[in-house]
Amino acid sequence: MRVKSDGSIMKLHNVILLRYDxxxxxxxxKLLNSGEMRKIRDCCIFCINDMEVLL
Numbered sequence: 001m002r003v004k005s006d007g008s009i010m011k012l013h014n015v016i017l018l019r020y021d022x023x024x025x026x027x028x029x030k031l032l033n034s035g036e037m038r039k040i041r042d043c044c045i046f047c048i049n050d051m052e053v054l055l
Contacts, residue, residue, distance in 0.1 A: 002044045012038075 004010050012031060019028040025042045046052060 002040055003046065004044075 002010050002012070012029070014032045015029045016032060017027060018030050018037070020026070020042075027040050027042065027045075028037060029040060030037050
């Protein structure tokens with residue numbers, strides 16, 4: 001799960017991690033169902049597999 005810019009929560013399912021930038025603080029992920037790729041900031045991710053995380 002991640003927080004969108006308007007404050008709503010976005011749930012992403014069936015996703016794989018493609019790349020991450022430790023110093024930049026973002027990750028590239030691919031949605032397997034649609035083939036869409038997204039760049040997500042680490043600070044916007046707060047839950048993975050229903051477990052709260054701190055990245």
